[in-house]
Amino acid sequence: MAAPSSKQLGLYISIPFCRSKCTYCNFASGVYPAAEHGRYIQSLVDEMRAARSWSENLGASLPSRLDTIYLGGGTPSLLPPDLIAKLFDAIRAEFVVEPDAEITVECAPGQLADATLDAFAQAGVNRISLGVQSFIDREAHQSGRLHSRTTVLDDLKRLRSTGITNLNIDLIAGLAGQTFASWQESVAVLIETGIPHASIYMLEVDDESRLGRELMAGGIRYHAELVPTDDAMARMYETAIESLLVAGLPQYEISNFARPGFESRHNLRYWRRRPYLGIGLDASSMLQATPRSPEIRESGYVLRSTTTADLRLYMDAPQPPETAWLSPERQHEEAWFLGLRLNGGVSVSALRRQFSNQMVAHALDTVELLAERSLLTFDGETVRLTPHGRLLSNDVFQEFLEIANAHASLTAG
Ligand code: SF4
Missing domain, CATH: 3.20.20.70 (Aldolase class I)
Structure with missing residues (x-):
C-alpha cells in the first residue's frame, strides 16, 4: 500500500x-x-x-x-x-x-x-x-x-x-x-x-x-x-x-x-492523518503548523478547517473556513479512530513516538476492555478491529472519544 x-x-x-x-x-x-x-x-x-x-x-x-x-x-x-x-x-x-x-x-x-x-x-x-x-x-x-x-x-x-x-x-x-x-x-x-x-x-x-x-x-x-x-x-x-x-x-x-x-x-491521507486541503462547499482541511509558528508547533498542534455548506454564502459572500487547532489529546483520539478503520490497524510504537506515554497507556486500558468484548485484537504492537468490531465500529470509536474527554478533564484539573 x-x-x-x-x-x-x-x-x-x-x-x-x-x-x-x-x-x-x-x-x-x-x-x-x-x-x-x-x-x-x-x-x-x-x-x-x-x-x-x-x-x-x-x-x-x-x-x-x-x-x-x-x-x-x-x-x-x-x-x-x-x-x-x-x-x-x-x-x-x-x-x-x-x-x-x-x-x-x-x-x-x-x-x-x-x-x-x-x-x-x-x-x-x-x-x-x-x-x-x-x-x-x-x-x-x-x-x-x-x-x-x-x-x-x-x-x-x-x-x-x-x-x-x-x-x-x-x-x-x-x-x-x-x-x-x-x-x-x-x-x-x-x-x-x-x-x-x-x-x-x-x-x-x-x-x-x-x-x-x-x-x-x-x-x-x-x-x-x-x-x-x-x-x-x-x-x-x-x-x-x-x-x-x-x-x-x-x-x-x-x-x-x-x-x-x-x-x-x-x-x-485521511485515515493516516497526512495533510490535505479541501476547497469548495463543506470541504475540510488538515494541515500541520509551520516551523515559523514555534509555540503552536512545539505543542504539536494540527489545524482543521471546514468551509461553509451554504452554497449562496460560499459564492456571494465568501468567508474564510472555520478553523480549530487540534490539541495533542484530540490528535491522539483521531489517531485511534481513524487508524482503526484500516485493516492494518494502529501501531502502538508509532503512537508512543508521537504522543505522551500517559495518553497511550490510558488508551491501552480501553483496548484491553474492548478486546475482552471481542471488538479489538492486540498482539503487543498492533491494535485491530475484529470482524465483529468492524460492524460495531461507531461504538468502538465512541470509547476512544471518551478517553480523550476524560484525559482532557484530568489534565485540566
Ligand atoms: S444526490 Fe447525493 S448521492 Fe446522489 S449523486 Fe448527488 S451527491 Fe451523490
Whole structure:
C-alpha cells in the first residue's frame, strides 16, 4: 500500500451539483441551474488562490506539491469541458502536481459526456469512482439513481477505452427493496467487471437525508418500509467482504476493498492523518503548523478547517473556513479512530513516538476492555478491529472519544 507523505499535499475539491437528489443522500449537494456552475468554479479558483496566504497567516504549512487530487461531490462529471480546463489550469498555477499523482473524479453513471471525459483525460485524471449503489435497476431507480446496469457497463467500456483503468464502484447495502439475493447479484456483477477497487457502504440513517428522516419517522415514503433490517444489512456487508476477498479484492478499510496497489491514495491521507486541503462547499482541511509558528508547533498542534455548506454564502459572500487547532489529546483520539478503520490497524510504537506515554497507556486500558468484548485484537504492537468490531465500529470509536474527554478533564484539573 503506497504511503502518503507529509511533505506533499492531497487536494480535495467539492463539486456540489447533481442532476437529481438521491433519497439516501446526506451530502451538501443539490440540483442547480447549469448557469451556476461557472460562478461556482470561479469561487473555487478564488479560494485556491487565497489558500497560501490564508494558511501562512494562520501559521499552518501548505505543501506546494500535490500527490493526490480528488474531485468529489456531488457529480463532478456534470461539469462542461471548459470549466474542467479552467479548474485544472488553476490547480497547476497554484501547485506542482507530481507526475505520478493520483487524480480521481467521482462520476454518476450515464452522466459523463464524451467531451467531458476527454477533458478529464486531458487534465490528467487517472482514476474514476462510479456511484453505482446497486446493479439491480429497480433498486437504483427507487433510490433516485438515473442509470441502469447497462449504463454502468457501457461507461466502464468507454473509460477503459480512454485508458482509465483505475476504477472504483460504490455499492450501498440497505437500499429500499434490496434482498439478500439481489445484493449478492450486485456484488457478483461488480466482481465480473474486473475493476480493481470497490467501496461498500451500509445505508446511513440520519436526519440529513429524505429517506433517513422517513425511516426515523416510521413512514413509507421513498419505499422506507422496504429498507432491510440492521441485521440483514450486516449480513450483506459480511458476505460482500468474503466474496470480494475470494475475487482478489481484500478489505483494507471498513468500507474499502482493492487489489494490492490499487488502494485509494487520497483516502489513505485521511485515515493516516497526512495533510490535505479541501476547497469548495463543506470541504475540510488538515494541515500541520509551520516551523515559523514555534509555540503552536512545539505543542504539536494540527489545524482543521471546514468551509461553509451554504452554497449562496460560499459564492456571494465568501468567508474564510472555520478553523480549530487540534490539541495533542484530540490528535491522539483521531489517531485511534481513524487508524482503526484500516485493516492494518494502529501501531502502538508509532503512537508512543508521537504522543505522551500517559495518553497511550490510558488508551491501552480501553483496548484491553474492548478486546475482552471481542471488538479489538492486540498482539503487543498492533491494535485491530475484529470482524465483529468492524460492524460495531461507531461504538468502538465512541470509547476512544471518551478517553480523550476524560484525559482532557484530568489534565485540566
Ligand atoms: S449523486 Fe451523490 S451527491 Fe448527488 S444526490 Fe446522489 S448521492 Fe447525493
